[in-house]
Amino acid sequence: MDRFVALLMGFLSVVLVNNFVFTKFLGTCPYLGVSGRMDRAFGMGLAVTFVTALSGTLTWMVDAWVLTPLHLEITRYICYIVIIAGAVQLVEMYVRKFFPSLYEAFGIFLPLISTNCVILGICLFLDVWGTNSLLEAVVISTGTGIGFTVAICIMAAIREELALADVPEALQGAPITLITAGLLTLAFMGFAGMIK
DSSP states (O other): OHHHHHHHHHHHIIIIITOHHHHSOOSHHHHHHSTTSHHHHHHHHHHHHHHHHHHHHHHHHHIIIIITTTTOGGGHHHHHHHHHHHHHHHHHHHHHHHOHHHHHHHGGGTGGGGGOHHHHHHHHHHHHTTOOSHHHHHHHHHHHHHHHHHHHHHHHHHHHHHTTSOOOGGGTTHHHHHHHHHHHHHHHHTTTTSOO
């Protein structure tokens, strides 16, 4: 029971309290670039969640079971980048095959998932945080992706409403988007310290 509670707290931590977008400011390029419409934002969130879960899990396994026992920690970043690039290619092929309209809507942002800082960030933070088990790595990696999805979907919902609002001309476009992102970050900082 204690193990389940610890995993649940870790999951909630990376989804809400220590959300990578709002607390570490990672992944802000797709967060701002793809959050114009809810359907695209949700699709991007799902793609990032899949890549984050797969990459975080695989990098933890490679690190814990291969690199550390063989004292090859110096190759850690290269291995992480190769794993992330492979996971992104899987997502890109899948979306192109089964969701061609979504593939076209993402444009350049789909291949740029590989440069999304959230993904490399979770791979690095799993090591920094001292993640001890494969299950913990899976839960934290998946939670990080879901946290990104929550952030981008909230932003997309607000931006869709702002398109119908009477925003002053000087604030239309990027200024109101950045103001909204700042206010969302402040709102999520209210969770700070609830879960370590």
